[in-house]
Amino acid sequence: MKKLVTILIAVIALSFNTTANAQGTIVDVAVSNENFSTLVTALKSADLVSALQADGPFTVFAPTNDAFAKIDKSTLSSLLEKKNQKALANILTYHVVSGKLSAKDVVAALKKGNGKVELKALNGQKLTVMQKNGKIWLKDQNGNYSEITATDVMGSNGVIHVIDSVVMPK
Template identity: 75%
Template structure:
């Protein structure tokens, strides 16, 4: 009987530890992925880590390191300086929508909106999500496009969709 209780206790403990691992928040997921190291550095520089570890729900359109590499390195380094925290915060909060939008939600909204739907970032500015050439794109306030290259990376407080370019607010 003691062996049975031990086995059951071990199985339950393992199951709970796996559930806890599956329930990382969106910041933990980004920190754990080397392709988001520039994003994590920027979040730290803008002092946004704590906010994005909150309850949410959040949808983060997360640029990869290669997306950040498209920005001139001098400009990017300048944005990471403390004196430019406000500008960096504006850019990063443009990538976050205060709702949990799964890929299926976006596709349904695109069908309803005839291939185009607007979402508002945490910075209050609009991003246009559009379907073009069989792909889903973000169009920023400056008319630049970023392709959504991976979707539905689920966290305990929201979801991450991976994009291949940094979107820029006004």
């Protein structure tokens, strides 16, 4: 378990400048990282930017551009349209949990929960965090998995954990 945490922290150190990012909100952190440009576009389309700039704290499981690229282009384009703002907001709020859960907190919860813990997302649905094959994963309510590839990207109002796939609510 300690080895896993060490690996995750090393990935963060190589991928992100967490000291500089801690100076702004989680939205500011996302805006400042080109790997989150699709997420930022989606947040703007869903009119969620101001909500995620609030005091929080929040834990955001943030899909990268590559994660969004796994979604069919026409589906993604459709979700970004004004008429689908509510559906997009439901998907995006499924990636956010109230409270600040650091990697250390998640690992402790996994240990207490025998490798699995359920979290309630802001949209009211449950996400399952689990340890599988030496990695930490999110499992959505449809049975799909997303690997947490980097952790503890700090913002002034919460923390971002980077994921490699978009999780989908029911």
